[in-house]
Amino acid sequence: MSTKVDDPRVIxxxxxxDEMLINMGPQHPSTHGVLRLILRTDGxxxxxxxxxxxxxxxxxxxxxxxxxxxxxxxxxxxxxxxxGMNMNLGWALVVEKLLEHDLPEKARHLRVIISEMGRIASxxxxxxxxxxxxxxxxxxxxxxxxxxxxxxxxxxxxxxxxTYSYLTPGGATGDLPPGWVDECRDFLAQFKPCIPxxxxxxxxxxxxxxxxxxxxxxxxxxxxxxxxxxxxxRGSGVPYDLRFNGEERYTEMYxxxxxxxxxxxxxxxxxxxxxxxxxxxxxxxxxxxxxAILGDCWHRFYVRMLEVVQAIRLVEQALDKYESAxxxxxxxxxxxxxxxxxxxxxxxxxxxxxxxxxxVSTGDSIPWRVRARSSCFCNLSVTSELCRGTLLxxxxxxxxxxxxxxxxxxx
Amino acid sequence: xxxxxxxxKERFGDGIVDVNAExxxxxxxxxxxxxxxxxxxxAGDSAIKLxxxxxxxxVDYLHTDPKKAAKADFDPHxxxxxxxxxxxxxxxxxxxxxxxxxxxxxEGSLPEVPSVxxxxxxxxxxxxxxxxxxxxxxxxHPNMKRxxxxxxxxxxxxxxxxxxxxxxxxxxxx
Numbered sequence: 001m002s003t004k005v006d007d008p009r010v011i012x013x014x015x016x017x018d019e020m021l022i023n024m025g026p027q028h029p030s031t032h033g034v035l036r037l038i039l040r041t042d043g044x045x046x047x048x049x050x051x052x053x054x055x056x057x058x059x060x061x062x063x064x065x066x067x068x069x070x071x072x073x074x075x076x077x078x079x080x081x082x083x084g085m086n087m088n089l090g091w092a093l094v095v096e097k098l099l100e101h102d103l104p105e106k107a108r109h110l111r112v113i114i115s116e117m118g119r120i121a122s123x124x125x126x127x128x129x130x131x132x133x134x135x136x137x138x139x140x141x142x143x144x145x146x147x148x149x150x151x152x153x154x155x156x157x158x159x160x161x162x163t164y165s166y167l168t169p170g171g172a173t174g175d176l177p178p179g180w181v182d183e184c185r186d187f188l189a190q191f192k193p194c195i196p197x198x199x200x201x202x203x204x205x206x207x208x209x210x211x212x213x214x215x216x217x218x219x220x221x222x223x224x225x226x227x228x229x230x231x232x233x234r235g236s237g238v239p240y241d242l243r244f245n246g247e248e249r250y251t252e253m254y255x256x257x258x259x260x261x262x263x264x265x266x267x268x269x270x271x272x273x274x275x276x277x278x279x280x281x282x283x284x285x286x287x288x289x290x291x292a293i294l295g296d297c298w299h300r301f302y303v304r305m306l307e308v309v310q311a312i313r314l315v316e317q318a319l320d321k322y323e324s325a326x327x328x329x330x331x332x333x334x335x336x337x338x339x340x341x342x343x344x345x346x347x348x349x350x351x352x353x354x355x356x357x358x359x360v361s362t363g364d365s366i367p368w369r370v371r372a373r374s375s376c377f378c379n380l381s382v383t384s385e386l387c388r389g390t391l392l393x394x395x396x397x398x399x400x401x402x403x404x405x406x407x408x409x410x411x
Numbered sequence: 412x413x414x415x416x417x418x419x420k421e422r423f424g425d426g427i428v429d430v431n432a433e434x435x436x437x438x439x440x441x442x443x444x445x446x447x448x449x450x451x452x453x454a455g456d457s458a459i460k461l462x463x464x465x466x467x468x469x470v471d472y473l474h475t476d477p478k479k480a481a482k483a484d485f486d487p488h489x490x491x492x493x494x495x496x497x498x499x500x501x502x503x504x505x506x507x508x509x510x511x512x513x514x515x516x517x518e519g520s521l522p523e524v525p526s527v528x529x530x531x532x533x534x535x536x537x538x539x540x541x542x543x544x545x546x547x548x549x550x551x552h553p554n555m556k557r558x559x560x561x562x563x564x565x566x567x568x569x570x571x572x573x574x575x576x577x578x579x580x581x582x583x584x585x
Contacts, residue, residue, distance in 0.1 A: 053559060059568060062568055097435060098435065225531060225533070226533055227464055227465065227531065227533030240498050342435055343435070345436050345494055356465055360470055369471075373465060373494070378533055
């Protein structure tokens with residue numbers, strides 16, 4: 001059978017595949033909030049990704065120029081709203097640095113307890129939401145069940161469940177209530193056996209490995225050049241953790257504590273011993289799958305999972321030290337405390353990376369300039385590099401592995 | 412710190428304007444002309460190797476109240492502050508660049524600072540943010556446009572003389 005030129009079948013055969021612009025977000029469930037990605041695709045292959053930010057911009061820095069440091073504490077909660085305690089801590093420390101204010105012993109241990117519990121809660125969301133991104137719902141429920149218990153503990157300590165404003169410049173707004181320490185111990189004892197569950201649900205899951213291992217590989221040099229920090233940096237094999245390498249004002253908080261930086265050993269290819277004996281007998285940590293390459297999504301996820309274990313170790317030590325420490329919980333500074341003329345910059349290791357605050361004062365009680373250096377802002381900027389040339393379905397896997405929170409990016 | 416300063420002074424001479432080693436965070440002030448060379452040197456030199464750019468901030472020094480301006484101990488200017496750190500050597504450094512609030516004193520023409528996005532990719536987004544909120548133009552930047560505010564936003568919110576718009580696309584501002 002011969003075909004003529006105007007035969008519809010011929011024209012259909014001649015259809016060209018054009019490049020296509022696809023809009024993802026800002027209401028897309030797997031963009032972790034209001035992130036909008038413009039994807040340029042050629043069939044299934046993504047050739048370019050352009051993130052559009054600013055949907056959650058609340059002018060936090062401008063507000064900071066009109067409030068005293070203590071009044072600004074609630075605004076830091078709303079930056080990384082999944083780790084509000086760690087944001088409070090970063091701001092509190094930078095104000096104390098400018099005031100050269102030192103804390104009593106007990107306040108220091110209280111801060112370790114609270115910020116490490118915040119880290120566990122935040123990584124649990126990171127883990128659960130990553131499962132959601134990849135199409136599995138159950139890990140999310142398991143993670144939130146445990147996170148809820150941490151939020152209950154936080155609620156007992158300060159009254160709030162999400163935006164705490166608990167750690168303030170000078171210490172904390174109050175002491176832990178009676179019986180809190182024991183409740184926290186009970187929680188940890190109950191939480192530890194859940195960790196193998198998470199590993200079974202996700203880390204060891206063949207589908208999960210297929211979706212994450214070898215996807216979105218980021219070299220250490222790229223990570224450093226883009227300013228990636230936290231688990232994203234350590235997932236690429238760079239042993240850098242501000243709790244060890246940070247400024248003295250921050251690292252002295254962790255003085256006398258035993259914990260490891262979670263990073264793959266370049267020689268043995270193994271992660272530090274997760275201290276199995278403390279976690280009961282039948283806890284098997286998953287082997288690194290052979291498909292996984294250092295710096296891929298799987299490694300970033302795994303670093304978070306192991307950091308939860310380190311955080312538990314830290315909280316356990318901190319609870320003991322807190323009980324035997326002298327002093328009080330640290331009285332907050334005055335609401336209208338005059339700031340000395342000068343400026344201070346300090347970064348802390350928040351769950352998602354290095355959260356920095358910069359405070360410039362001209363000698364008033366209201367800062368001249370406040371700046372928040374967001375970890376997710378830098379971590380997200382690497383997406384366009386990582387997503388270039390990947391499949392469309394890998395974009396949620398890559399963005400999810402960076403574990404971004406838009407509240408912190410847009411401020 | 413003092414070693415580094417003498418090294419920098421030897422290399423860049425008058426480019427190093429001011430060194431302040433008595434404050435909480437020590438800082439070095441350089442002129443915009445040598446900024447790019449200084450940064451290349453700091454990032455490339457194996458003994459210094461400041462391979463991570465943590466943060467870029469612009470601070471607007473201006474008193475809008477004339478009474479306060481008369482008593483102020485600074486002339487109106489804009490500071491761009493670079494916080495650098497080294498992953499390998501675990502040290503940090505603060506670099507500062509001072510520019511006029513408006514280029515040549517003409518209101519509306521933005522001051523210019525060379526972009527360091529070619530040295531640290533972090534600077535790409537950070538410089539866009541500084542441009543967006545504080546109104547400093549980074550010359551040589553690959554994609555100098557607003558990042559947090561909408562593209563058609565008027566003004567630079569973190570400048571001290573910024574005034575909230577009365578309305579934006581029919582949305583009342585005040």
